[in-house]
Amino acid sequence: MIVTRAADGVTVGPAPRHPERTALAEAAGALLTWDVVDPAALPSATIHDVGRAAGWLWELYGADVAAAVPAATQAGADVAAAPADQRIVEAVRTLAHLAWAEAWWPASALAGVPALDQDLLRAERAVAAAAVEHLLDDDEAVERALAAAAMPHQHPELAAELAAVAEDYGVALPAAAGTPGRAGLALAAGGRGDGAGVLVARGSTQVSWAAVPPGVVDAAAEAGWTIRRTGDHTVVDVSVPAAPDPRARTATLRARFGPVEVPLEPVRDDRFTGTAPIPAAALLLPAAEWAAVVYAPAVADAPDQVHPEDAARRTAIVAAARARLSATHATRTERAAGQAAP
Amino acid sequence: MSSRGGTTLDAAARVSRGQLLAQAWALLGPGVAPLGNASGRPLVRTVRLILDPLVLRPVLNPRFAGTTIAAGDAADLTARISAAGPVLTATAAWFLLVKQARRRAGVTDGNPQDRHFQHCYELAHQHGHPDDVPRAAELADAVVAEARAATGRVTAAAVRAHVVDPAHAEELARLLDAAWSDREPLGAAPEPPRQLDDLLATCATAPDEQAWAALVDGRHGSRDAAHLEPPGSAREHGLTDRTSVERPGLGDAASKRRLPKPFDRSILERLFAGAATGHAIEGDVAESVRAEIGRSARPWQLAGEPGRVVLALGRAAAPALDDSDVRRAADDARSRLRSRWRREAYVHRVLRLPQAEAAVVPDELRAEVRGVRAVYLRRLWVRLHGRELRGQDVDSGLCWDLLDGVLRSVILDQRDRLRSALSRAATETRS
Incomplete structure (x- = not known):
């Protein structure tokens, strides 16, 4: 090296x-x-x-x-x-990859990447942190990891290891609530541009991962948009597939289309959708600005469009995640998701 | 670049202490596994609570201190660990018994390493290996029972009972009056002395002992407290919400969730905050209350000069956190602190944490991210106050651990709060 x-x-x-x-x-x-x-x-x-x-x-x-x-x-x-x-290399690698998975795991129904069980993730992180606590920057890393963990009874092996760590650090862990009715991997049906009126234009826009919280928007999907005239006004419809992750159900999203803010409704048919009137002047925007930029107002207030090179990188990340679902060197959290997926 | 206690000139002749410890530890065999982690290394607390204070004693043997030690001392260090093998193996066996005793007693809280490591070492010293001790399990039960009993310990409940007891009210009020009316005048706020700079330049690697002694003996920490006197100044330093520092009350209630800024805390809240950290405070309750009353009227509202010097160091170093103009040596404490603070911006992006500007971030947290200097000094005060309560001394070798450890704790706390703000925002919008 x-x-x-x-x-x-x-x-x-x-x-x-x-x-x-x-x-x-x-x-x-x-x-x-x-x-x-x-x-x-x-x-x-x-x-x-x-x-x-x-x-x-x-x-x-x-x-x-x-x-x-x-x-x-x-x-x-x-x-x-x-x-x-x-062993030390492997424990540090597990710790690092779990930190990545917590932040960036690209759950996607379109690309066939199931969501990770967050309870397993936190349990495995505490076990890995305890294995290499001697070399970590934070001298309370194990306590900090345990504070976020709960007993994952769905994975007896990990639950037993976590129980031993919790006892060694004097932390009483609650039982994991379990993942409530996991969202399926079924592809969401159509949904865009099916409103009434005369179709003016349609297109799709990549979603910036950094502009939305983890586990909310399908990592491989694009936001579809349609402009249509109904009667004497013009509206824009925006629709984006949700991630196959329970966290998607509790998110609030918006889309920015030129000067127009489009609030996106809670998940319906595994999609976030919204419609907003659009001033006629917006139709004069340069073509490059015809884009529905999806973002979560909670985490980003000035979302950027995704660069084409970012899109290629994201494709590679989604492919890497899919491969990790069955890779022997992957974390147990990732492999468990791979085994649970249909 | 130098590392603590050595420079690159003799790098070849110095060895990593961590590596020596790990290798010497591995030779002790499976008997010490209960004091190690799953990678077979001694636990952080095994080093901090057993190997350092009881086996290697770097205070008495400075050659065993620091992150690297001279190659010539390596064999000695290894020999010392090997010689301690039997007592460490016995300590580990006692620790297993104590953990079983905890389970029998239904104790699940309190870190058993913090609470029992040193007791187990004492048992090993006194009785040898528990396999050779009849009724070893009973001794282990006694250790657990003793740790649970609050006798000889300052607890939040005992402090409250003492402070609110009408029988004590008059005496305590009189003590508080006397302490505050006898406050020593602080004099004019001093210019930072040369030694302050010298110590900040060296404390992260090889602390300048002369500079430390000059600052402590010259009571620079106390004199530096004069900088808190002008109206609004203590508030800017994060120590109060008031324009000027006022005498604390005795207090009649305390809550971990709503603790005021340090100088705004009542006497009860100060002791409560110390007791609530989970680290036991040994001593007499009445004496602790009297000491806290006295402490509140002293410079920086601390009793010891070394702690005040560390606060003066922190006060001098804090502006470097968000100051990008000044160039200093890479090992200067100020450079290292700034580097940690800047690194956090990168870590935030890697961990996909929201920016401070994001709507999900509560105003209070956003203000703390932007006003990190004040948060830093406040946390440093809390740390030093806690050390005084537990009777832990402060020396030159601890300066950097304190200055750096406090910034790490501020940063990790902000990260945890960003994460919980994110998940709270997610669940609240739909409920």
Whole structure:
């Protein structure tokens, strides 16, 4: 791996460039990252406190990399990594991928990616944090993870491990409420442009993941929009498929179409839909601005359109997630979702 | 770049303490597993509560302190851990028994590592391995029962009973009057002395002991408190909601959810906040109340000069958090704190947390993200006050752990609150 001195520390390997494909664990003195789309055996490290990181660099990367870090130069050196303990690598990787999955898991009915069970995710995170608590930045990481966890009785193996961790840290855990009636994976039926009136224009717009909370909008879907004239006024209809995730039912979304704000109604037929009158002047917008930009007012107030290159990256992330559902190195939370899916 | 206690010049001759501990630990065998994590490493608290204070004693053996130690001392460190093998193995066995005793007693709260590690070590020292001790289970039951009993401990309920007892009211009111009318004048607010800068430049790696001694002996921490005197100043520093600091009341109620800013807390609330952290406060209730009354009238409303010096350090370092102009060495405490604060913006994006501007973020939290300096100093005060209540000293070696640990705790707390704001927003809209 390339060990380089940078402006504010030392890097081991290149960090992923995009937040939505970054699996992150915060170690003592360093950020550890994996690229979810192009996963390496070992994480990249951005080390900001060489002294603290020395406590675990040797076990994650081996003695040669550990020795190369304090001696790193701006020119960089290629040093072979040889992890001293594979169990530690695996626990850190689990922790990092669960952090990614909690934030970015692209649940999608269209792409066949089922939602993750959030109770399993939190349970597995607490177990993984406890396994490597000696190298984490937060000296109360296990307590913090336990505070969010509940006993996942749907997964006896994980439940037993979590119970042991909870006892070791003196935390009494509630039972998980269970995932209430999971949304199915069935493709949502049509729905756009079926209102009355004369069709003026129709199109579809990508949804920015960062503009909506996790688990709300189908990660592979686009927002469909239709402009139609009825009588003497013009309206825009917007419709976007919901994620196959229970959290989608409790979200509030809007779409911005030029100057028009379109409130999107609660999920119906697994879609968010809304209609709003549109001033005639809006029809004079340049074609590039004919877009329904979906966002959650709770998390974003100035949503951007999605760049074409972002769309390609997202396709790759969805494919990577789908592959993780049955991959042996994936987290138990991901594999459980893969087994439960039809 | 230097690491604590060493520089790159002798990097080759220094070894990671964490690595030595892990390797020495592994040689102790499966008997110590109950004191380790699933990766076979000693638990953070095994190091903090057993190996450091009872086996390695870095205060007495400075060569065993720091994140790296001299290669020449490595064999000694390993030998010390090996020599402690039997007592550590016995400690681990006692810990298993104590956990069983907790289960029998139905105790599920309170971290058993915090509560019992040192008791288990004492049992191991006194009695050896529990397998050789008849009635070991009874001893373990006694440890659990003793930890549950509140005798000799300052609890929130006991403090409240003492403070609201009419029999004490007159005496306590008189003490509070006397303490506040005898307040020492603070003098003019001092310019930051050179040693403050020296200590901030070195505390993250190898603390400048002379600078620390000069600041403590010169009572710089106390004198620095004069900066809180001008109207509005203590409020800007996050320590009160009032324009000027007022004498606290004794108080008759306290709630963890509605604790006022530190200087606005009643005597009862101050002790309650300390007792509510889950870390036991040993001592006599009446004495603790008297001490808290005295403390409230002292500079920074703390009793000890070292703690006040750390607050002066924090006050000097806090502006660096959102100050991007000044260039300092990478290992300077101010650079490192700013780097942690800036790193958090990246972590926020990776974790898909809402920006501070988002509607889902409550106004109070948004104000705290933007006014991190005041939140930082407030949390530092709370940490130092808690240490005083538990009788924990502050020394130069702890400066950086305190300055950095408090910022980490502020950041992680803000993250947790952002997450819960997000999930609350999701569930409230439909209910």
